[in-house]
Amino acid sequence: MKQSTEQVKSYDAGDLTDAHSLAECHLKWSHLLIRHIKRNVEQNQLSDNLELLEFSDYIVGTFIEKHKAKSKMYEAEWCAQL
Secondary structure (H helix, E strand, C coil): CCCCCCCCCCCCHHHHHHHHHHHHHHHHHHHHHHHHHHHHHHCCCCCCHHHHHHHHHHHHHHHHHHHHHHHHHHHHHHHHHC
């Protein structure tokens, strides 16, 4: 009988914790930026908002790409198991 050399992957709650902690961190950054921009608007201190919006666009875009890459990686792994 030939022994399988295929590695069996197992994921546990720790892996899900990592994924959700990363998402929480990214959402906290986004929330902080939005609150700061809102406060600037309320206090008529609009001079920094364009820079904050540009930074927000960059950082959220980075978060999206990271999550997209991980999602594609897991999707490919899942499809390979079918």
